[in-house]
Amino acid sequence: MSGIILPGADGVLFQRDRAWHPPADTPGYKSSTFRAPKHSLLALGPTKSEMSGPTFGHEKLGELDNDLIRNFSQDGTEAIGQRMIVYGQVLDENARPVPHTLVEYWQANAGGRYRHKKEGYVAALDPNFGGFGRSITDENGFYHFRTVKPGAYPWPNGGNDWRPAHIHFSVFGHAFAQRLITQMYFEGDPMIWQCPIVGTIPDKAAIDQLIARLDRQNTVPMDALTYRFDIVLRGRRSTMFENKLEGN
Numbered sequence: 001m002s003g004i005i006l007p008g009a010d011g012v013l014f015q016r017d018r019a020w021h022p023p024a025d026t027p028g029y030k031s032s033t034f035r036a037p038k039h040s041l042l043a044l045g046p047t048k049s050e051m052s053g054p055t056f057g058h059e060k061l062g063e064l065d066n067d068l069i070r071n072f073s074q075d076g077t078e079a080i081g082q083r084m085i086v087y088g089q090v091l092d093e094n095a096r097p098v099p100h101t102l103v104e105y106w107q108a109n110a111g112g113r114y115r116h117k118k119e120g121y122v123a124a125l126d127p128n129f130g131g132f133g134r135s136i137t138d139e140n141g142f143y144h145f146r147t148v149k150p151g152a153y154p155w156p157n158g159g160n161d162w163r164p165a166h167i168h169f170s171v172f173g174h175a176f177a178q179r180l181i182t183q184m185y186f187e188g189d190p191m192i193w194q195c196p197i198v199g200t201i202p203d204k205a206a207i208d209q210l211i212a213r214l215d216r217q218n219t220v221p222m223d224a225l226t227y228r229f230d231i232v233l234r235g236r237r238s239t240m241f242e243n244k245l246e247g248n
């Protein structure tokens with residue numbers, strides 16, 4: 001098999017462009033070598049239950065699900081950090097909006113620290129920041145959420161590797177078995193270009209598509225900066241989805 005093929009809404013299959021996505025085994029990103037397949041891949045089509053199973057609806061979301069500044073607050077205190085709004089549009093390969101799609105996001109706190117028992121970074125936890133939220137896209141494919149800007153953090157890859165500030169994204173398709181995962185970076189961040197994970201992406205235009213743009217027009221005065229991050233599900237301008245790397 002030559003690569004992962006993604007079923008579209010109409011059942012049409014889309015093959016990924018490997019000049020756009022990194023190879024599965026990229027030694028600069030050490031753990032990719034452990035995950036990369038060592039044998040030829042087998043094609044497994046989606047099952048009926050995968051295609052017809054339940055998906056999320058708007059009624060499933062809580063009022064604060066898209067507000068990371070408040071959704072983990074212990075005592076009503078808001079999370080510490082540079083306040084911001086992230087929004088964008090989920091699009092298909094023909095630039096058509098994708099409505100009613102579950103978009104999830106998770107991130108480190110303003111100091112670059114995750115709330116995870118295996119976290120090894122010394123930066124402090126914020127008791128009022130959990131780092132996870134979710135939205136469902138509206139009729140026009142838009143999502144938005146409020147959060148604080150995540151800090152850069154070190155990770156045990158090479159001697160002294162650091163991740164640029166980033167937010168992880170997951171987008172569900174028409175069933176739970178269809179899930180794409182990627183990362184969003186911030187315009188103007190010099191750390192992007194020294195990151196071993198970003199460095200696995202062969203095409204600079206593909207990296208550029210992972211960088212959210214500062215949107216001054218939609219900034220909230222005395223409150224929050226705003227960044228725009230659009231996600232393209234398929235086609236030549238597809239967002240680089242990291243959970244599909246295994247299929248390269």
Ligand SMILES: [Fe+2]
Nearest residue numbers: 108163166168
């Ligand atoms: Fe991360």
